[in-house]
Amino acid sequence: MPILSKNFYDFFGIDRRLTLDIEQLQKRFYELSRQWHPDRFSRKSAEEQSQALEATAILNDGYRTLRDPVKRAEYLLTDEGFPVGEQRSKDVPPELLEEVFELNMMLEELKGGDDSARPQLETARQHFLALRTAVDHELEALFAKYDASEPQSETAKQALHEIRGVLNRRRYIENLIRDVDRALNPAGAAHESVEGRL
Amino acid sequence: MGTFQIDFGESRKSKIVGIDLGTTNSLVAYMDLTGPRIIDDAEGRKIVPSTVSLTPDGKLVAGEPAKELLLTAPDRTVYSVKRLMGRGVADVQEELKLFPFRIAEDSDSVIKLRLGDRTFTPPEISAAVLKQLKENAEAALGAPVTEAVITVPAYFNDAQRQATKDAGRLAGLEVLRLVNEPTAASLAYGLDKRKDGVIAVYDFGGGTFDISILRLHDGIFEVLATNGDTHLGGDDIDNLLLRIALEDVQSEWSEDLTADSEGVQRLRRAVIHAKEELSFVPQARIELAYKGKTYQRMIDRELFERLIAPVVERTLAPCRACLADAKLTPEQIDEVVMVGGSTRIPLVRSAVERLFKTKPHTELNPDEVVALGAAVQAGILAGDVEDKLLLDVTPLSLGIETMGGVVSKLIHRNSTIPASATETFTTAVDGQRNVLIHVLQGERELVKDARSLARFDLKDIQPMPAGLARIEVRFLIDANGILNVTARDARTGKEQSVEVKPSYGLTEEQVEAMIQESFDKAEEDLRERQVREARVEADNILAATGKAQKSDAWKEMPAEERAAIDAAKRDLESVYNSSDHRVINEKIEALNQATRQLAENMMNTAVRGALKGTKVD
The missing domain is CATH 3.30.420.40 (ATPase, nucleotide binding domain)
Structure with missing residues (x-):
């Protein structure tokens, strides 16, 4: 039996790039699904069945990660020794300090039953969505910078370092959008905020 | 060979x-x-x-x-x-x-x-x-x-x-x-x-x-x-119609049918019939004739749809x-x-x-x-x-309980299955031997709102100072949408034993016991059938012997053989009510042996008789 790589890039047999052709990725996902899905092994030995289960789990987890630019970047960063996460919503990025302060005031007002804060929150929401789009463009440029650099080079490390910073800012903005959405539409709070797309 | x-x-x-x-x-x-x-x-x-x-x-x-x-x-x-x-x-x-x-x-x-x-x-x-x-x-x-x-x-x-x-x-x-x-x-x-x-x-x-x-x-x-x-x-629609029909009956018959299971079931059948008709015709009749009384009501599609x-x-x-x-x-x-x-x-x-x-x-x-x-x-x-x-995908998110009764999601809903997630757990006190993981399913963020799926007990952890143990737990949802959990000690790489306590449903042991019981039942059923079959056979051979004892061939048999047949008959009759089919079969076989000569003689007599009655030119 072939040895399975747990590394998503290796499993898909694609280069370790941050910019990916999603259509290509999907095609590869379908090919590998046809090869590995447990449905294809139901008449095989227990050993082969468990390998198929294992392989498909890696395949599906990998597809879910790689097709999403943010998850993909987080995965590659972690894999390259740049752990992400943990500093979630605590540290406010300095350039957002003022806006976050104002936003919290508005959220308090709305919570206190003052519906006049609603239009302001709508405006704030649009503003944060625009910020997220800007961040996504920034990420796109950094992805290109990383992809163009020599692997393991200083330029590559520098790019990853910058990407980590931008991802933290993006996560912060994402949480703000979620808070605003929840305040504006408490009924829909059970549904998670729509994930951003690059 | x-x-x-x-x-x-x-x-x-x-x-x-x-x-x-x-x-x-x-x-x-x-x-x-x-x-x-x-x-x-x-x-x-x-x-x-x-x-x-x-x-x-x-x-x-x-x-x-x-x-x-x-x-x-x-x-x-x-x-x-x-x-x-x-x-x-x-x-x-x-x-x-x-x-x-x-x-x-x-x-x-x-x-x-x-x-x-x-x-x-x-x-x-x-x-x-x-x-x-x-x-x-x-x-x-x-x-x-x-x-x-x-x-x-x-x-x-x-x-x-x-x-x-x-x-x-x-x-x-x-x-x-x-x-x-x-x-x-x-x-x-x-x-x-x-x-x-x-x-x-x-x-x-x-x-x-x-x-x-x-x-x-x-x-x-x-x-x-x-x-x-x-x-x-569709059950819910049936219940809406049933409620109306029950109210009607109550006022028309001055009788509450709700406690009468048979009456309710007959009325339920009547409303289902009307519901099905209403998909094809603009109005249908709900009809019940029960215990000498009748109930009838027309329902049109407009009312049905409003309902x-x-x-x-x-x-x-x-x-x-x-x-x-x-x-x-x-x-x-x-x-x-x-x-x-x-x-x-x-x-x-x-x-x-x-x-x-x-x-x-x-x-x-x-x-x-x-x-x-x-x-x-x-x-x-x-x-x-x-x-x-x-x-296919998993319909519900899967998470574990974390500090403060909050659910931490590991596998999100609509993830293609098989899907997996790995989390590392450690101990909170020195020498701790067990870690209990509470797994939940659903979209809610607090444990009290989510649906408990099971508790997984990581057992026999090597005693060591708090926080040093590293147990890697893998949550895998298979192609059936069912969760499998495995754990290993990340330091030694050894498999860690996990005991599953499902929050709802049967444990593995209970299912096994039920299967065993059905086997036992099947064996019991088989034994019962074999006894019944043996008795039927005993009836047959006893009846045939009784008939033979009235024939000419019987009279021609030597006395000791007739006595042997009588004895074999009594033997079989004495075990007839046994619950062991083998005992009955044994005596059937004995009677069979004892009457072999008699049967042969009867056959010959019959053949002779038949030949006698046939004209041979």
Whole structure:
């Protein structure tokens, strides 16, 4: 039996790039699904069945990660020794300090039953969505910078370092959008905020 | 001496059947050379009602006979048990107001239903339905059936799926795959002929509602999102009509029928009949003749639609949520497929058409399409169907309890399955030997709002200072949508033992015990049958001997042989009531031996007599 790589890039047999052709990725996902899905092994030995289960789990987890630019970047960063996460919503990025302060005031007002804060929150929401789009463009440029650099080079490390910073800012903005959405539409709070797309 | 090489190759190729285990009705299908085909029972019926009854001699019967017993023996008969699969008593309080389930007092995380003087869990009841389907399939295919694909509502949680799998095992079926009902339906529809596109499957059955959105690409059926309500179906419409009819009867007859099980069941039948008619004609009559009294009422479609509008509306919210999860607008849906008996209702069809802005497919019989799809999936597993592949998703997020009663999500809903997540756990105090992990399912963020799935106990952790242990736990949702948990010590790489305590449903040991019990029962049944057969044979030989003793041949027998025959007769009569068939058979054989000469003599006499009477020219 072939040895399975747990590394998503290796499993898909694609280069370790941050910019990916999603259509290509999907095609590869379908090919590998046809090869590995447990449905294809139901008449095989227990050993082969468990390998198929294992392989498909890696395949599906990998597809879910790689097709999403943010998850993909987080995965590659972690894999390259740049752990992400943990500093979630605590540290406010300095350039957002003022806006976050104002936003919290508005959220308090709305919570206190003052519906006049609603239009302001709508405006704030649009503003944060625009910020997220800007961040996504920034990420796109950094992805290109990383992809163009020599692997393991200083330029590559520098790019990853910058990407980590931008991802933290993006996560912060994402949480703000979620808070605003929840305040504006408490009924829909059970549904998670729509994930951003690059 | 040479040995035989026994070829099991053929038996491995025995048919895998596809089963739609529905709330109201169940069907079994298989794949033949031309495509999927529903299997009829001995009377030519395709549908086996999911109704089960306990007969006075202690046997469970399922299907049409049980449906009849619902009228005459309602306290020994149960229907719609799918609503109770994988649920605890606290979950089903609403159902208890509407359904005549008799829950045993000692029910708790597993419900026990009272039928007559015995109790059964929902998987045992479902197993009786599955056994009936298995028998029908074996009779039709002329071969044992031991493997099956069983369909479940897409929105079934882990416990409900596990309960369905348990039912399969109890029925003597290896469940090779649980397939989601809407996904199975899409396989049957053959929509992959259009090669690429996005379809929605709206599945409104007897007791459950599902919506699934799929992308089709070159034979791959990729589910993008699914949503639903496992407690919403045609049953709910029946109950609305039933309530009105009961009120009518109360005022017309001045009699409260609610406590009269037989009366309620007869009225229920009458309203279902009217409901079904209303899908085809503008008005229908609800009619009941019972205990010398009659009740009649016309109901027109307008009133019917006003009545059921809230139920139909309840199906639309999951549809919208599903679209949002798939990140699609209604305009992006190319085709909509209708599944389940309740989609025959015109109001349901128009509501779906309005939402998706496209005329839904209704070409295939909505009662049969899920079973047909299950048979296609069985064909895929058998390797007979190679061009199709289903990629399904988990309907609910999976998480673990963390500090402060908060759920930390590990695998999000609508993730393609199999899907996995790995988390590392450690100890909080020095020398701690166990770590308990509480796994939950659902979208809510607080443990108290989410549904508990199971507690996994990591046992025999090597004692060491707090925080030093590193136990890597892998959560894997398999292709059936069922969670598997494995753990290993990250420091030593050694497998870590995990004990599973399911929050709802049967433990592995309980299922094993039930299977063992059914084996024991089967053995008991076999013994009983053998004794009965031995007695029948004894009756025959005793009667034949008695007759022979009146013949001429008997008189010609030597005295000692006649005495031997008499003795053998008495021997057999003395063991006739034994509960051991071997003892009876032994004495039958002895009498047989003793009367051999007598029988031969009689035969000769008969031949002589016959020859005498024949003219030979």
